[in-house]
Amino acid sequence: MEMTLKRRETMHRLCGKGLEIFHAKGYYNTSLDDILNELSLSKGAFYHHFKSKEDYFINIVQNLIVQKVYALLIEPLNTNENPLPVIIESLENALDPGKKNEMAYGFMLNDFLTEFNKRNEEISSQLKEIINVWEVNLVSLLKKGKLDGHIARHVDCEGVATYIIASYLGMRSLLMDSSNKQLRYQYIQQLKQYFNSIAAHHVAA
Amino acid sequence: MEMTLKRRETMHRLCGKGLEIFHAKGYYNTSLDDILNELSLSKGAFYHHFKSKEDYFINIVQNLIVQKVYALLIEPLNTNENPLPVIIESLENALDPGKKNEMAYGFMLNDFLTEFNKRNEEISSQLKEIINVWEVNLVSLLKKGKLDGHIARHVDCEGVATYIIASYLGMRSLLMDSSNKQLRYQYIQQLKQYFNSIAAHHVAA
DNA sequence: CCTTGAACCGACCCACAAGTCGGTTTGTTT
DNA sequence: AAACAAACCGACTTGTGGGTCGGTTCAAGG
Structure with missing residues (x-):
């Protein structure tokens, strides 16, 4: 052994x-x-x-990228609290490159998704599957949040999940190399603004 | 001649x-x-x-991509109307691949931005410049909208512009090959929801 | 020791793509 | 029609990078 x-x-x-x-x-x-x-x-x-460069990268996706995305973006969603602050916190966390000088895992998904799109169907579909799992988990958390009275009843949970993912992935293209603190702050602020508009507003007791 | x-x-x-x-x-x-x-x-x-493949692509950027982005995303912002519906319409338009069977120009920016990032500084910076011009125009339109009473006074126009751009670019990664009508619809709906939260709400006359 | 096989080495093969260059075609000018 | 140059051709050079393969090292078991 x-x-x-x-x-x-x-x-x-x-x-x-x-x-x-x-x-x-x-x-x-x-x-x-x-x-x-x-x-x-x-x-x-x-x-x-x-057995090949492709096989090698698939190993990397399955052993490293999947794990990291789960840890940063998906597992935090397994909660009974108000979904909106939880989601904010997970995104803030994932976009933060400062943690232990690690790589900015939050950035990898969009980069690789774009690079492999139309060029390597196998890898591409594995990356899309990660996004898909994320989306499913977001939707289910949002729906629970609706039942628990944290989110307004009229809200389209699938649409919200899509919008969250799109804006998150898109931040990558804006942040680029520079880990621009200003942009990250603006993003989180606007996300909060948006979330505020889908939250259920109870009459003060 | x-x-x-x-x-x-x-x-x-x-x-x-x-x-x-x-x-x-x-x-x-x-x-x-x-x-x-x-x-x-x-x-x-x-x-x-x-003179080279790079020179060739720079020509394409300057003669085709710049023109198209200006026509689709920037020139429509030159208006005195309420900014929010104007912005929605321009994005909806840019994401629509149906027009005359044209290419989906709305998708190119994020693709190329990601592909050239860290690989070709020259091309990369030209693409970033396009985004930059777009952002500047968005901000200035939003600020005018604030003065005109269409947008709430507390709103951070730079932040809103950043958020719009991020979500727009990110849609590309989600839409991928499939020109998925469902996703586009969800995106536009959520954008409207978000815009509703930053609009100035006048008391009904 | 000696065998066996996993881990590793590095020269080599081959396909592909950017860029070169001497030549041919085409159209304009006088 | 001669001359000249712009437009174009395509075989070739050159560099690169994925993948191969015959060999060497080394650790464990007999």
Whole structure:
């Protein structure tokens, strides 16, 4: 079993560094050697563990991106509280690159979605599936929030979920490289404004 | 001057077909031969008119993309009416691919912005500049709308402009290939909801 | 030790795409 | 019709990057 451990460790290193560089420079703009040089590994080592560059990236999607999106954007939705502040907080969190100097995971989805769209059906559909799961969870939380009297009855929960996702993904194109604090603040503020308009407003007791 | 006319016509054909294919398959995923074969032109013809693939695309940006974005998204903002319906209409218009079977120009910006980000500073900054002009015009229209009593006084016009742009760009990632009517409708509906929350609500006369 | 196989090496192959260049065609001018 | 240049052709060069493959290293079991 010692062998298996070594294998796992090398694959893990490859995936981690791969995501870092793919995210920074784009998948098609990054050669395997770019990554292998950084890790002092060879083509031989790479193809011993992965059957192709595509297979490699699918591993990265499934093992790293999916996990991170779930942790940042989907699991926080599993709550019984008022949905709107919870959603705000999860988005604020996901857009914050400051946490432990980590990568800005919030940005990856839109980047990769756009890059693989029309070019690699397999990867593209896996990324869309992530968005889809997110949307389903948003909708279900919003509907619960409606039942609990946090959200106005007239609201179209699917439409709201779509709008949240669109604005979130779109922030990526605006923020670009610069982790512009001003833009993030504006975004969150307007989201709150919007949420205020779909919240149920009870008569003060 | 007959020569110059021929030159212009060939360059125009190249740019038109180029935009079409670049938009469909992505810039880096499209070879010059892909385009030249479609037009039955040769490498020699191409390099007689453009000095590089990059120079070619910059031509496309300046002559086609800029024009289209101005026509669809910026010029309609030059109005004295209530800004909010005007903005809605321009976005609805830009997202509609049905007009005369044209390309969906509304989708190009986010695609190309993402593709060139971190890979080609020159092209990237030209695309960002388009967004910037759009934003400036949105802000100025919103501020005028505030003075004219159409928009509530507490509203942060810069924030609203940012939010509009983000949600618009983000729709691209959701709509993808499918020109999904449902998603477009949801988007416009939620945008109206949001706009309703920033509109000035006068007491009925 | 010796064998066995997983992990790894790196030179090489091959396909593809940007860009070059010497040449041919086409149209205009005199 | 001769001359000249713009428009165009297409084989070629060059660089790059994914993928291959015969070999070497090394650790574990007999």
